[in-house]
Amino acid sequence: MQAQLVTVDMVDEIAIVRVDNPPVNATSTAMRIGLLDAVHEVEQLGALAAILIGKGRTFIAGGDMSEFDAPPVEPHLPDVVQAIEDSSVPFIAAMHGNVLGGGLEIAMGCAWRIALEGTKFGMPEVNVGLIPGAGGTQRLPRLVGTKLALDMCANGTMIKAEEFYSAGGVDLIVAANLEIEAIVFAKKNKCRPSKICTRTALQCSAEELELARTQIEKKARGRQAPLLNFEAVQWSAEPFNVGQPKERSLHLELRQSDESKALRHAFFAERSVAKPSVIHGVHPLEIKKVVVVGGGLMGSGIATSLLNAGKIVTLIERDESACEQAIQRVEQNLTAAEKRGLITSEQQLARLKLFTTTLDYRDSNGHDLAIEAVFEDVAVKRKVFNSLGKFMDEDAILATNTSYLDPQNIFEGIANPERCVGLHFFSPAHIMKLLEVIYLPQTSAQTVSTAFALAKTLRKTAVLSGICDGFIGNRILAAYRREAEFLLADGALPEEVDQAMRDFGMAMGPFEAQDMSGLQIAWANRKLQAQTRNPNMRYVTIADHLCEIERFGQHSGKGWYDYPSGPKSKVASEDVTNIIEDYSTANNITRRNYSNDEIADRLLAIIANEGALIVEEGIAENAAAVDVVKLHGYGFPRWRGGPMHFALQHKRKAFSQILKQSAAESGETYLIAAAFRD
Numbered sequence: 124m125q126a127q128l129v130t131v132d133m134v135d136e137i138a139i140v141r142v143d144n145p146p147v148n149a150t151s152t153a154m155r156i157g158l159l160d161a162v163h164e165v166e167q168l169g170a171l172a173a174i175l176i177g178k179g180r181t182f183i184a185g186g187d188m189s190e191f192d193a194p195p196v197e198p199h200l201p202d203v204v205q206a207i208e209d210s211s212v213p214f215i216a217a218m219h220g221n222v223l224g225g226g227l228e229i230a231m232g233c234a235w236r237i238a239l240e241g242t243k244f245g246m247p248e249v250n251v252g253l254i255p256g257a258g259g260t261q262r263l264p265r266l267v268g269t270k271l272a273l274d275m276c277a278n279g280t281m282i283k284a285e286e287f288y289s290a291g292g293v294d295l296i297v298a299a300n301l302e303i304e305a306i307v308f309a310k311k312n313k314c315r316p317s318k319i320c321t322r323t324a325l326q327c328s329a330e331e332l333e334l335a336r337t338q339i340e341k342k343a344r345g346r347q348a349p350l351l352n353f354e355a356v357q358w359s360a361e362p363f364n365v366g367q368p369k370e371r372s373l374h375l376e377l378r379q380s381d382e383s384k385a386l387r388h389a390f391f392a393e394r395s396v397a398k399p400s401v402i403h404g405v406h407p408l409e410i411k412k413v414v415v416v417g418g419g420l421m422g423s424g425i426a427t428s429l430l431n432a433g434k435i436v437t438l439i440e441r442d443e444s445a446c447e448q449a450i451q452r453v454e455q456n457l458t459a460a461e462k463r464g465l466i467t468s469e470q471q472l473a474r475l476k477l478f479t480t481t482l483d484y485r486d487s488n489g490h491d492l493a494i495e496a497v498f499e500d501v502a503v504k505r506k507v508f509n510s511l512g513k514f515m516d517e518d519a520i521l522a523t524n525t526s527y528l529d530p531q532n533i534f535e536g537i538a539n540p541e542r543c544v545g546l547h548f549f550s551p552a553h554i555m556k557l558l559e560v561i562y563l564p565q566t567s568a569q570t571v572s573t574a575f576a577l578a579k580t581l582r583k584t585a586v587l588s589g590i591c592d593g594f595i596g597n598r599i600l601a602a603y604r605r606e607a608e609f610l611l612a613d614g615a616l617p618e619e620v621d622q623a624m625r626d627f628g629m630a631m632g633p634f635e636a637q638d639m640s641g642l643q644i645a646w647a648n649r650k651l652q653a654q655t656r657n658p659n660m661r662y663v664t665i666a667d668h669l670c671e672i673e674r675f676g677q678h679s680g681k682g683w684y685d686y687p688s689g690p691k692s693k694v695a696s697e698d699v700t701n702i703i704e705d706y707s708t709a710n711n712i713t714r715r716n717y718s719n720d721e722i723a724d725r726l727l728a729i730i731a732n733e734g735a736l737i738v739e740e741g742i743a744e745n746a747a748a749v750d751v752v753k754l755h756g757y758g759f760p761r762w763r764g765g766p767m768h769f770a771l772q773h774k775r776k777a778f779s780q781i782l783k784q785s786a787a788e789s790g791e792t793y794l795i796a797a798a799f800r801d
């Protein structure tokens with residue numbers, strides 16, 4: 124039998140209504156039934172007041188999204204909130220942890236709200252493409268004013284208890300003993316305030332509204348939910364019994380929207396990839412001390428990320444000056460965090476105290492993990508692990524940050540290969556959320572489990588990947604760039620391709636992104652692949668040509684674009700247009716025009732196809748893993764759900780056609796995945 128999710132106890136004529144629906148007390152159907160029963164029960168008991176409190180780590184932290192695909196089931200949340208608000212027994216929400224979405228809507232049905240210090244409040248429905256559906260957009264402005272309500276609903280901004288108190292959102296903040304304090308409060312406060320639904324919302328001025336709209340629109344970048352939240356909050360100027368039904372019906376409509384389905388998919392995809400089947404039931408090792416080898420761009424970022432998580436870090440470099448540079452980079456990273464208000468200067472100092480550099484591999488002794496981030500050269504990397512192997516414990520985990528090399532070659536001959544793994548960070552490593560965890564055939568489940576646990580402490584999203592050229596993310600990137608270059612050869616220009624992908628919602632187009640990161644690494648990789656490249660593949664040499672004439676991207680002042688006065692001065696390049704057109708002529712290609720949609724569809728089809736191949740080859744556990752990699756490492760728009768979700772939900776047929784045609788024109792460049800073949 125299911126344990127009771129809502130219980131009622133009496134303490135001195137005060138009812139304690141306890142909700143217990145781990146992990147976050149979500150407002151599932153069973154919970155809503157329990158709450159409604161509790162309202163009736165406290166009335167029957169003749170309680171003087173009822174204290175609504177959450178068991179576990181939080182008050183009610185939102186709705187149960189797993190129910191959102193099905194038609195809504197009674198009792199509906201707005202009715203539960205209304206029953207609480209209309210009850211003859213005044214309710215007091217006693218809150219701790221996160222009071223989010225449906226949780227905050229329920230709290231606003233209560234007569235009073237008291238919170239433990241540190242409690243956070245928010246309306247995160249916008250993050251899953253929705254508006255609140257149980258009076259949130261209507262009661263919140265009536266409680267704290269339209270300005271703050273707009274920020275919370277349309278931007279999804281979370282508010283700390285102290286700020287929420289200042290705005291009138293809570294009546295009391297307590298430092299401890301929430302339940303006892305709530306009972307004391309209940310006994311003292313007999314004069315019930317007016318119901319929030321009957322109050323008038325403090326409206327913004329026309330200028331404030333216009334400013335808020337502009338900011339929300341700018342941030343939305345193609346999403347519809349932020350502006351719909353903006354609109355819904357303004358319905359609070361109308362009577363509650365007009366605004367609330369409008370809110371409810373839009374909420375239900377949005378549950379069926381592509382945007383909300385995509386954002387919900389992203390949410391569940393992240394949860395599923397965080398626990399790949401191989402680590403179920405496997406306990407991770409504890410990681411306290413980490414060696415980072417190489418303190419260049421990646422090594423210093425990785426070290427910063429580890430320091431931010433409180434790890435002791437020893438960084439090994441080649442010479443004193445490289446050590447100095449590594450220290451400077453780490454200091455710069457931490458200073459930037461301090462300047463942005465993310466850490467205090469005391470925290471910055473404390474983190475630096477955990478950090479040392481050395482030239483001596485003996486100092487790796489006693490560390491739990493080593494992460495190598497030296498030059499992308501298998502011989503150099505092997506030497507590093509041989510040296511580490513001499514001094515580190517036999518069970519210390521050894522990780523490489525290689526981008527393209529086969530970790531099996533790097534770890535060849537290492538004792539206890541089950542401890543070897545790839546930890547592929549993304550640049551800048553202390554900021555980017557994605558971490559690809561690359562397993563070798565010998566890697567143990569415990570090593571993988573430890574890598575995933577470490578990712579969590581570094582606040583990163585880990586995705587498991589098998590071995591292939593570029594692993595999940597860079598392999599798809601290579602296919603994407605290759606096809607984008609085919610488009611150039613066939614008639615498009617870089618600025619048109621970039622525009623089409625930005626219009627789709629990508630943070631950047633493929634060519635401006637290459638200019639930002641530099642063209643050399645991919646060029647070096649293509650040169651390496653040249654000897655083994657299938658001559659029947661289509662290969663376009665425009666990017667190689669740009670590198671040969673030292674158009675390496677932003678840092679060299681020219682790349683796919685010109686940068687006459689620095690990285691922000693990007694303009695389309697006539698020279699590049701000429702190079703592209705000359706290439707088409709030399710290869711007897713009749714250039715044609717492409718529409719934005721054609722460009723986007725062709726590139727998205729290629730991305731999805733490569734992703735599907737990666738799943739079919741068993742490199743990624745499932746399509747969700749591919750989606751998470753592209754969302755967190757490559758600027759794919761979250762509100763599209765990820766390339767696999769987008770393609771398989773909306774474009775399977777269209778993409779199959781595109782792939783058939785493009786593959787036929789591209790020799791033996793790529794296979795069409797089964798997902799798009801049948």
Ligand code: NAI
Pocket residue numbers: 416417418419420421422439440441445495496497498499500503507524525526527547548549550
């Ligand atoms: P980098 O050139 O900025 O840094 C490499 C550092 O390793 C240098 O500071 C160098 O002095 C040091 N080093 C070289 N040999 C060494 C040795 N034997 N012992 C100790 N230190 C040594 O290179 P970057 O960009 O940091 O890349 C490092 C690794 O990370 C490469 O394998 C690269 O493929 C990979 N990677 C790079 C990404 C990027 O965006 N740059 C992204 C993800 C992975």
